[in-house]
Amino acid sequence: GDSVTQMEGPVTLSEEAFLTINCTYTATGYPSLFWYVQYPGEGLQLLLKATKADDKGSNKGFEATYRKETTSFHLEKGSVQVSDSAVYFCALSVSNTGNQFYFGTGTSLTVIP
Amino acid sequence: NAGVMQNPRHLVRRRGQEARLRCSPMKGHSHVYWYRQLPEEGLKFMVYLQKENIIDESGMPKERFSAEFPKEGPSILRIQQVVRGDSAAYFCASSPQGTHSYEQYFGPGTRLTVT
Secondary structure (H helix, E strand, O other): OOEEEEOOOOEEEEOOOOEEEOEEEEOOOOEEEEEEEEOOOOOEEEEEEEOOOOOEEEEOOEEEEOEOOOOEOOEEEOOOOHHHOEEEEEEEEEHHHOOOEEEOOOEEEEEEO | OOOOEEEOOEEEEOOOOOEEEEEEOOOOOOEEEEEEEOOOOOEEEEEEEEOOEEEEOOOOOOOOEEEEOOOOOOEEEEEOOOOHHHOEEEEEEEEOOOOOOOOOEEOOOEEEEEO
16 A cells, blocks of 8 residues: 655754655555645644656755655755754655545654754 | 634543534635544544545544535534544645645644543
8 A cells, every 4th residue: 555654753963964854655656745844733834745756846955856766755954953843744645546645654853052 | 825724723522522623724725634643643644525525535434533524614524422542633734636746735733632
């Protein structure tokens, strides 16, 4: 079935450190891939997306590349800030499964000054 | 342009009571999705609705749970005879189109506590 496996947390980094959060997927069709961010007490906000192989999504310094050969969509940022502290969710949506999103379990990131 | 709105934000119910969760999608969006987030877990799909139609309810528990999206008014997720295991955050999302390449916009969630 369709699923997302996400790097377990929590992750703690110093400000300006490099961030990678791994995400791999299994999909029966041709998925679109997403990263969402959830701040404490809030809903999920779209961070970036990619809808086909080799696409790169980017936003606010975050990037992720849709790698079909490795079925991965790893999230990266070159220099994290304290304000990036949040929970990050990888998700996929497949055209033949009625538009529902499949989410990873989330990775909690804490950035310390 | 207001985002997805959910109310109440927090809901406390005793076992056996009914819980009603409301969701108003973003303006112009006619596709609504409900997800449940259990503690320390990701979001799990429950149901996908369009106006007056349930499109996919494959994630809904077979009993006690129902959802609707009437022609007028918000979408409602209804849980009858709640049990402690229903305690979770329930998120609503909406999208302008029903294709998989479109992102879903999420509301702030309703945190249900069953005592």
